[in-house]
Every structure is written in C-alpha cells, then in structure tokens.
Amino acid sequence: MKTITGILLVMLMHSALVDSAKAQDRKAALVPLPSVDDFTRGENGWALGLGLSVEYEAAYEGSDEYDFEVDLAGAVQWRRGDNIFYWAGETLGWRGLRSEIWLLDAAVGFDEGREESDSDDGHLDGLGDGDEGVEFVLQARRAFDADWRYWLDGRVVAGENGTLGLLAVGRRFGDQTDGTGHEIAIAVVFHDSDYANTDFGINAEQSAASGLDETNLGGGFRSIGLNYNYRQYIAEKWQIFGEVVYEHYSSDIQDSPITRSDYEAEVGIGFIYVF
Template identity: 25%
Template sequence: MGDSQADAAGQWKIGIGPGIMVAPTFPGSSSVKAYPLPAQDISWNNRVFSQGPDVLGINVLRGKDYHVGSSISLDFQSRTSSDDPRLHGLPNVHCGPKLRLFADYTWWAFTGSAAMYQDIGGTGQGRTVTTDLVASVPVGRLLLSIGPGFTWADAQYTRTFFGITAVQSAASHLPQYQTGSGIRDVHMNVDATYDFSRRWSSALALTAGRLERYAAASPITESRFELTAVAAVSYRF
C-alpha cells in the first residue's frame, strides 16, 4: 500500500506561483496592458495538465520526444471602445476560452510545434494556427530557448479585429476595410528558465512579432510591431 501511494504521488508534478503578462492593449495597438495571472504548472503522469493559459489539457499521445493533445485555453485578446479614441463606433471584442489542438516534437536541441486555437466562447475570434521552431541550450541552471514562428488567421478573426464594415465606418469615421484569411504575423520567441534551487524557479517568455497582410494594412492598426512578455516565479512541491 505504501509503495503504491508513493508511486501515485510521484506521478504528480506541481508548481505554483505569481505571474504577469504584458501584451498589446488590443491587436494592432501601439500601447500595452498588464495582466496579473497565476503561473501554475501542474501535471499528472505527463497526461493531464494545467499550465499557464491552458486551464485544463490532455496529452492524447505522448512520448519522450513528442506530445499530441488538446486543452481549454484562455486568450486575453480583446478590444473595447475605451481603449483608444479611434475605436469609438467600433464593436467591443471580448476575451474568452478557446479550444487548443497541439502537437510538438523534439529532436536533439530543436523543438517544432503547431497549435490551432478555435473560439468556443462566442467572441467572434474565429480560428488561428501558430507554428514555432525553437532551439534550446542549457547553461548551468539557465535554460534558454530561441526561434522563429508565424501565425495564420481565418477570415472571421481578421474581420473581427481588423475589418471595418460600412456601418462601422460611418460610426467611427475610419475607412471601410475588408479582410480575409492569411498570415497574421511573423514572430521571434525567446524563453528563459532559471532554477534557483530544487524548489524555486523563474521564467521569462518574450515574443516579438510583426503584423502582416490584412492585420498590417488595417486602419485600426497603429503599430505593426507587437511585443508580448510573460514573467513568473514558481515553487515546486
């Protein structure tokens, strides 16, 4: 009985701490907004997990070098007319949950990943697909990962955040703008994790991106450059 309980306990990995995310106030904004958030990293048997914005997920397939699965993820992308005077007359876009389908594979120091995000909260944010390739290098207690990626967005997403209908144009005095599906952005990821001890660690994730196509040319867009940063400190039980 004691051994089985120890084995069951050993299948759990639990890390909890405070975190903060800094992101554009709205897609295409030249200003940023800070969001406090929990920095949880909880998993059971490398199968069920809760990590960062992924509230609850499952690795349907998993191995030493790969994962394939799904999760319910929170997305903070939103927009309100109070964010910027230029947005008056445009509809608000609320944040909400998304279904995330993902796959990743690691070979030596390189990890390739792809994730599809589907709006399931009725916020009009449609579907996006993000692909990334990073190289990871351990330096003592520091693990540094860096690499490029891009995001594709469907027509519903670009219409919600970057399109302007005739009615919206009359209300906002911005020109009409029609959008479609295509590359939303290209970006570079830089992630750093440092272990202070066996229990305490810190993490910093930076994503610097450049809006493309419909997102770049929209009258709503103030800046093509996007910077998102997440910092956290966690304690492992």
C-alpha cells in the first residue's frame, strides 16, 4: 500500500510539474517587455485581452490642466510564430521578432486632434479644433542580448499633421518571460515644423481670434522624457498594469503661448482580462 501511495504521489508531482511547465510555455511572450502587450500565451491563433484603464493626464499638449480619464484597454491579436497582428483601439498593426534581438513594428492609427473645448479654463479659445488625421508608425527595437535586459528603440510617426521621431534606451527588470515585470526607458523626441505647429503653433487667423501672439515653430528637438511600465498577473487570466510618463519640453516649445507648463506628465493604471 505504501509503495502504491508513493507511486501515486510521484505521478501527481510529475503531472503538476508538467502542467506548470506547459502553463509557463503558454505564457511566453513574443518579447519579455511589459511595454509590449502579448495576450497569446505563446500559442498560435487568436487572442483577446480586454479591460479598463484610469489615467491622470494633461488636457492637451502643453496644458497645465489635469484630469482623470477612463479608457478601454487591451487588444485583439492573431499570432503565427514570431509574428503578431493586432487591433488595439484606433490602431491596426503588425509586430515581428527577428533573430531573437530585433522587434519590428508597423501600424496605422488615427489621431483625433485637439479640440478647443479641451481646455476648461478657456486657454484654447479662438484657436479652433485641430485637424484629425491618419498616422503611420514604424518602430524597431534592438536588444543587447536574447533576454532583452537592455534595449534600444527607434520610432517614426508620420501623418497628415507632420512627422515625429523618437530614440530611446531601456532596461527590463525581473526574469519573467511572459511580458510581466518592470521596465524603464529614457527617450529623446524630435519633430518637423508641421508636427510642431500642429500642437504649439499659432497662425495669423488664430492669433486674431484668440489674442495670442502669432507663433511659427521650426523642426528639431522637441523633448526628453522618461517612461516607466509595469505589468503583472494577479490571477490566471487577470493582469494589472501601470504606466508613468514624464516629458520635458525644449525651450522653443516652452516659449509658445499655448504651452502653460514646461513639462507634461501622465499616470495610468488598469486591469485586463485575458480570454
């Protein structure tokens, strides 16, 4: 009887270890970065993560007015090997892993533009609503090694309102392979004159209507920023995630009459259910 019981215990322990290993394999992310959501658990086919986030953020670029905003979070994803196609909010894209150290991403999204009513204090009165437009995003991240402990990031955003570029370096904390843990990055941002004037420029018509000085900005250095990401499973299918963003503007942007603060900050937290 003791022998049979021992055999059964060994079989149960072995089964539990196998199940645990399979669960870990299912949770293997395309890259183990908290800033890159992956709901596929390492499996090919469809995946869905859906939840809500609460963000405390500026009312518009350069604003000193802050408020809470509740948004949907998550994405619909389809994975085939080292490629994931995704639909997240107003963005449709693809990302793929190459040679274990390159993450490439291409997406098309929609920029809603700024509205005059975004300022409750009337700081945008007379400027009118900004133009809506389609944006194309190309991104490449390169890890220094296969575990993605340190990485470099380059990104270009181009659309009807101009072009923005970003260069960043980041570090991942923790040993998880499922995309959870902590991550921090420092970024330098550049833009062309069209992009700069979309957010911070004032043409002659806007100047006459608002009483603000006419402002025409050139392209170049926009800001330096810090980004922190956190993601963790709190149950088998529930994730909690958070983000802190700080962006310090260049002197040219600070001189714009639209800019009422030298920096912009954002704090967000949310929950996602992975189906």
